[in-house]
Amino acid sequence: MKFVRIIFALAAAWGLLALVPGLFVEAGGGPSPVIAGPEYYYGFTxxxxxxQLIFIMIAIDPVRxxxxxxxxxxxxxxxxxxxTILYWQGRVAIGPVFFGAMVDGLLMLLFALAWFLSRRTGQAIQPL
Incomplete structure (x- = not known):
């Protein structure tokens, strides 16, 4: 379970570090050209x-x-x-969005590995 805890704690830390600064993009003086639909941008963020709170919950008690x-x-x-699909279509360039998506892809694989490994611990899973 230590591996699962570490993966989800690191994912939460990475997510907070990557997302929180984005809340202040417009604070520099007016709308940013990066944020064409602010309601979608801030809703997504x-x-x-x-x-990230869910990742923290999992890190604290992965069995539960x-x-x-x-x-x-x-x-x-x-x-x-x-x-990834948009990149293949030529609609997303290699840059921050692309690299962020690749980090999410890596975390997705690590989460799948964590799920698989947590099944093999022999610990009973309590129903929610």
Missing amino acids: GLALVF YRPLILIAILEKLAFFLPV
Whole structure:
């Protein structure tokens, strides 16, 4: 379980470090050209920040919250897959968004490994 705890704690820390500064993009004086639809941008950022709390919950008690690992995998897939497809279509350039999606892809694989390994611990999973 130590591996699972470390993976989810690092994912939460990475997510907070990557997302929180984005809340202050417009603070420099007016709307940013990067944020064409601020309601979507801040909605996405807010939802992603909430998921960091879920990652912290999993890191604290991976056995209890093991079913949430599957949802965490989907959360990573929800950003990784569209950006990958958009890149193949030539609609996303290699840059911060692309690299962020690749980090999510890596975390998605690590979450899947964590889910698989947590199953082999022999510990009973309590229903939610």
